[in-house]
Amino acid sequence: MSRSKFAIGSVKPEQRSKLYWMFSDSGVLIKRSLSHIVKNRDQVLGLTIQPIMFMLLFRYVFGGAINTGSVSYVNFLVAGILIQSAAFGALTTSLSVATDLQKGLIDRIKSLPIVGWGLLMGHVVGDLARNLIQSLVMIGIGLLVGFRPSASPYEWLLIAGIVLLFTFAISWIAAIMGLVARSVESVQWMGFFLVFPLTFASAAFAPTQTMAKWLRVFAENQPVTHVIEAVRALMIGTPIGNHAWLAAVWCIGIIAVAMPFATHLFRKYGGR
Amino acid sequence: MTDDAIVIEDLRKNFKDVKVLEGIDLKVERGTVLALLGPNGAGKTTTIRILSTLLQPDDGRAYINGHDVVKDPDAVRASIGLTGQYAAVDELLTGRENLEMMGRLYHLSKADSRTRAEEMLAEFELTDAANRAVKTYSGGMKRRLDVAASLIAAPPILFLDEPTTGLDPRSRLKVWDIVQQLVDAGATIFLTTQYLDEADKLADRIAVLDHGRIIAEGTADELKEKVGKDRLEVTVTKESDFDAALRAVEGAAAQSDPEERRVSVAMEGGVHEVKELLDRLERAGVKIEGLALHKPTLDDVFLHLTGHEAMENDQVTKK
Numbered sequence: 001m002s003r004s005k006f007a008i009g010s011v012k013p014e015q016r017s018k019l020y021w022m023f024s025d026s027g028v029l030i031k032r033s034l035s036h037i038v039k040n041r042d043q044v045l046g047l048t049i050q051p052i053m054f055m056l057l058f059r060y061v062f063g064g065a066i067n068t069g070s071v072s073y074v075n076f077l078v079a080g081i082l083i084q085s086a087a088f089g090a091l092t093t094s095l096s097v098a099t100d101l102q103k104g105l106i107d108r109i110k111s112l113p114i115v116g117w118g119l120l121m122g123h124v125v126g127d128l129a130r131n132l133i134q135s136l137v138m139i140g141i142g143l144l145v146g147f148r149p150s151a152s153p154y155e156w157l158l159i160a161g162i163v164l165l166f167t168f169a170i171s172w173i174a175a176i177m178g179l180v181a182r183s184v185e186s187v188q189w190m191g192f193f194l195v196f197p198l199t200f201a202s203a204a205f206a207p208t209q210t211m212a213k214w215l216r217v218f219a220e221n222q223p224v225t226h227v228i229e230a231v232r233a234l235m236i237g238t239p240i241g242n243h244a245w246l247a248a249v250w251c252i253g254i255i256a257v258a259m260p261f262a263t264h265l266f267r268k269y270g271g272r
Numbered sequence: 273m274t275d276d277a278i279v280i281e282d283l284r285k286n287f288k289d290v291k292v293l294e295g296i297d298l299k300v301e302r303g304t305v306l307a308l309l310g311p312n313g314a315g316k317t318t319t320i321r322i323l324s325t326l327l328q329p330d331d332g333r334a335y336i337n338g339h340d341v342v343k344d345p346d347a348v349r350a351s352i353g354l355t356g357q358y359a360a361v362d363e364l365l366t367g368r369e370n371l372e373m374m375g376r377l378y379h380l381s382k383a384d385s386r387t388r389a390e391e392m393l394a395e396f397e398l399t400d401a402a403n404r405a406v407k408t409y410s411g412g413m414k415r416r417l418d419v420a421a422s423l424i425a426a427p428p429i430l431f432l433d434e435p436t437t438g439l440d441p442r443s444r445l446k447v448w449d450i451v452q453q454l455v456d457a458g459a460t461i462f463l464t465t466q467y468l469d470e471a472d473k474l475a476d477r478i479a480v481l482d483h484g485r486i487i488a489e490g491t492a493d494e495l496k497e498k499v500g501k502d503r504l505e506v507t508v509t510k511e512s513d514f515d516a517a518l519r520a521v522e523g524a525a526a527q528s529d530p531e532e533r534r535v536s537v538a539m540e541g542g543v544h545e546v547k548e549l550l551d552r553l554e555r556a557g558v559k560i561e562g563l564a565l566h567k568p569t570l571d572d573v574f575l576h577l578t579g580h581e582a583m584e585n586d587q588v589t590k591k
């Protein structure tokens with residue numbers, strides 16, 4: 001047989017366990033998504049500026065008119081803004097998935113001998129990293145405009161855990177939307193319609209007590225509110241009640257359903 | 273017994289009410305090239321998508337390297353390389369990063385991925401652009417990178433869906449050369465193309481797909497024989513001579529084209545035939561301007577079999 005570079009078997013795959021490849025494949029695709037963040041700095045900047053504008057808007061324009069009782073409005077606000085930006089930020093997963101679909105990259109990935117959720121996991125983890133950066137920037141800006149948290153280091157760890165768990169869960173939903181929407185244009189609308197009501201009809205910007213009855217029932221029982229209230233309680237010492245464990249249950253439940261469903265969609269319908 | 277790398281049996285696929293594949297049977301012997309031809313919408317891409325496990329067939333079976341595409345997709349995926357109809361590379365990454373990533377996803381070691389990426393960049397003349405983001409590449413460069421990506425793990429079976437569409441003549445020759453090297457090295461290649469000269473040059477066997485069925489299959493020569501023999505074309509100098517010329521060659525299965533002042537005659541092959549024809553024309557006092565031997569091309573085959581012109585389709589394909 002010729003010594004051409006194309007000779008079959010001129011390179012051989014490494015022989016490793018299935019489990020090894022599961023980690024290796026998702027690792028390679030996570031690395032890809034992380035380098036997208038570095039190469040796409042403009043996008044990260046855009047995604048960070050928007051919640052900062054919201055924070056300043058609510059802090060200085062609307063905040064004075066909202067009664068948060070004994071808690072200062074800026075202390076009340078930061079948890080809400082943090083979770084809202086995590087939710088909107090997660091939509092970049094939808095965008096990335098839809099872009100990969102449009103560019104045909106998903107077809108190529110599907111023809112490889114790798115785990116079905118590898119590519120999606122890459123985007124979801126990329127989202128976590130992006131969101132972590134964003135959250136730190138936001139907390140920093142918060143401190144500049146009067147945010148005075150009382151959380152202990154241990155509580156900060158819990159906060160980070162909840163925020164990341166929430167981002168992870170909502171990113172998997174975003175992955176599903178990317179696979180269903182198929183085009184970058186429709187994905188933006190779809191995401192908006194999901195995230196807008198969930199984050200505004202919640203305890204993000206105002207206490208739920210003053211909302212209309214029907215809205216209040218929704219706002220107080222939907223997962224985003226539990227997540228926000230849990231983070232807020234840990235940050236500034238408001239009563240935590242059932243919020244922390246309900247938030248965790250919601251997020252884990254969402255992950256348990258959305259992750260296999262997204263993988264199924266990826267295998268069955270992802271493609272042009 | 274022949275060793276078939278690809279076996280397709282009665283493959284069927286519908287999209288809602290549209291019947292795309294209506295029972296395809298094909299075999300591709302190991303170490304050979306099969307070119308699948310067909311007008312736009314014939315189902316070429318659909319066939320490749322099923323064979324590369326991207327799409328489930330509705331009925332029928334397909335085996336790649338002995339593995340069932342439906343029952344054992346992972347084994348199939350480990351044996352194939354795929355270059356889809358449209359370039360599928362990560363636009364934000366550089367050319368080198370794309371290839372190294374593909375190497376890793378084909379489960380090559382880190383070191384192998386790196387060397388292979390380097391080799392492929394050199395082979396496809398992309399070394400100079402290796403560290404640039406792919407979004408800055410020209411269409412042809414993207415396409416070359418795309419083909420390179422499917423070769424990174426030197427898979428035994430390759431699917432190439434219109435691999436040279438959009439490439440300049442030089443890049444096309446490059447891809448042809450590489451396909452030839454792959455085959456010499458023992459690979460089996462299943463390709464589709466809109467360029468019939470490409471099929472003629474590369475393929476051991478050609479299959480023509482139309483309306484979801486294989487309507488002809490064989491070597492290029494076998495297909496050409498179906499269309500007809502070589503023809504000798506004579507262009508007469510003066511229009512007034514045209515009728516006389518036609519009378520002179522009468523009986524020799526002639527075809528005529530008065531507008532171009534051209535008469536053509538089927539040939540069995542001997543030189544004496546040419547001489548006799550010219551003698552007859554001379555005796556009739558017909559002056560001739562041009563003489564050409566026309567061999568049937570795959571274009572004639574395509575036209576004859578499908579009733580469409582290949583090139584006309586080609587224009588529609590361009591995005």
Ligand SMILES: Nc1ncnc2c1ncn2[C@@H]1O[C@H](COP(=O)(O)OP(=O)(O)OP(=O)(O)O)[C@@H](O)[C@H]1O
Pocket residue numbers: 272287290292310311312313314315316317318319357589
């Ligand atoms: N996902 C899909 N949903 C519905 N119809 C589809 C789908 N994919 C392909 N088709 C239809 O199937 C038929 C065959 O398409 P296919 O892409 O296989 O053709 P092709 O031979 O590759 O054509 P071309 O030369 O244009 O690439 C077309 O009529 C196309 O519209």
Ligand SMILES: [Mg+2]
Pocket residue numbers: 316317318357433
């Ligand atoms: Mg096609």
